[in-house]
Amino acid sequence: MRQATDAAKVDAFMTALGRRASGPGRVYFTGGASAVLVGWRNSTADIDLKLEPEPAGAFEALAQLKDELDINIELAAPDQFIPPLNAWQERSQFITVRGAVEYFHYDFLSQALSKLERGHNRDLEDVRQMLLLNLTTTKELENGFAAMDAALLRYPAVDARAFRAKVEAFIGAQR
Numbered sequence: 001m002r003q004a005t006d007a008a009k010v011d012a013f014m015t016a017l018g019r020r021a022s023g024p025g026r027v028y029f030t031g032g033a034s035a036v037l038v039g040w041r042n043s044t045a046d047i048d049l050k051l052e053p054e055p056a057g058a059f060e061a062l063a064q065l066k067d068e069l070d071i072n073i074e075l076a077a078p079d080q081f082i083p084p085l086n087a088w089q090e091r092s093q094f095i096t097v098r099g100a101v102e103y104f105h106y107d108f109l110s111q112a113l114s115k116l117e118r119g120h121n122r123d124l125e126d127v128r129q130m131l132l133l134n135l136t137t138t139k140e141l142e143n144g145f146a147a148m149d150a151a152l153l154r155y156p157a158v159d160a161r162a163f164r165a166k167v168e169a170f171i172g173a174q175r
Contacts, residue, residue, distance in 0.1 A: 017058065017098070018097075023100060025055025025100070027102070029104070033049065046072040048076040058101075078111055078113065083148040085144055092106055
């Protein structure tokens with residue numbers, strides 16, 4: 001079992017991947033990786049990320065880095081679980097550049113909606129932290145859900161009515 005990953009390990013990961021990637025690309029962090037980099041959590045079990053566009057040599061580097069740095073790496077992003085929001089890339093917050101690789105936080109609005117859909121206690125606390133840190137707002141959550149509502153039929157694992165109820169209940173509890 002791998003040890004928890006903190007911000008220093010995520011930073012070491014960015015440096016190492018930036019050195020090993022043989023071409024340009026982008027890495028979008030999501031979930032716990034964003035939480036530890038922003039600072040509302042001290043550690044995470046996994047570095048969840050999306051490669052788009054994929055830096056050349058990234059997969060070879062990921063296979064090596066998970067063992068070298070003793071970290072869990074998951075290819076996971078909100079758009080695998082809920083419909084992608086328009087302009088998510090433009091809303092994704094820039095972190096840094098290492099080598100030819102650019103690093104971003106995957107759009108916090110999308111992250112928040114994905115966490116509300118899953119609904120675990122830690123997810124709900126993460127969304128509360130995003131609101132406290134002004135990374136998203138309850139109005140954006142309302143509008144974001146409305147924007148993706150029609151596309152939910154393409155995600156059969158998601159119960160659209162239950163998802164709407166989760167979003168509305170969360171927003172109601174914040175007022």
